[in-house]
Amino acid sequence: MRIAVSASIATDHLMTFGGKFSEQLVADQLENISLSFLVDELEMRRGGVACNISYALGRLGLNPVLVGAVGADFGEYRAWLDRHGVDTSQVLVSSTRHTARFVCTTDRDQNQLASFYPGAMSEARDIDLGAIVNHTGGLDLVLIGADDPQAMVLRSKECREKGIAFAADPSQQLAIMEGPDVRELIEGATYMFTNEYEAGLAQQKTGWSADEILDRVGTRITTLGGKGVRIERKGEPPVHVRSAAVREQVDPTGVGDAFRGGFLAALAWGESLERAAEVGNAVAVHALEVTGPQEYELTKESLLRRLTDSYGPESAAAVEGHL
């Protein structure tokens, strides 16, 4: 099964300032701000929903096709993804803009000054999925994740027109999308992913009830943080799969993306939805235990051990042959 992941591609540049911003802000001079903070640390973190999900899929041997728009500065990040089993040959490289970037400085008291530059991401709407289908010899599933909102809606339309199964995964973009766009994004999706908060927001934005959404998507997957995941299909009782055993919660950034990677990989292997949720949960805790969304190691041994510890030996045995 060939999976494409169409979503944001970005890096986070995180700096820490040892002092307090407030000590340098002059109350009656806020109209003429010109401040420079001497920062102690700069951390460059690989991120973007498409890359996070693809990283998990790549580590599980799926070779997903990354679909998104980047800048000429993408070289180093591309090499990292290539090394970890992601097919980056189809990304659109902008001739004028840089790759999307989140820049944030945090002071001693955890106050933050941040900016997000979407940059090349706004060109994701120019990507032609048809051309990617031709180049890659066909796609079985396209995950449409948080991205340029226009690109998300277009991608969903392209999938319906071409008869390609897709997963709608709007996550944080739900907050800024208009109701009609959310409706168009999820209509006809084979899978719809949200966390619990976003599930409510999707209902509010579309004006559709939970049942009405279920009428329009094949399977609805709602992640519940430490409580695991709920899977719903029309006409069937919902299934709940509890979360995997976690050692130490270090950083929740990217756990939802890691879950999706594990879940989709197991579906590609032909496993049941329930088993897929177990694999998703097990990959998610790998991400939860490290800082950064793509800094975890994910090996055959680490995954099987986590499945055994969390769901018993039969869970690990079912997955072992696929790794």
Ligand SMILES: Nc1ncnc2c1ncn2[C@@H]1O[C@H](COP(=O)(O)OP(=O)(O)OP(=O)(O)O)[C@@H](O)[C@H]1O
């Ligand atoms: N405390 C936890 N213990 C174990 N597993 C967790 C915990 N928190 C999250 N997870 C795992 O990660 C999955 C996704 O978590 P969650 O529902 O919080 O996603 P999210 O809100 O989209 O996260 P994010 O957007 O920050 O990546 C859960 O279904 C679960 O498998």
Ligand SMILES: [Mg+2]
């Ligand atoms: Mg999320």
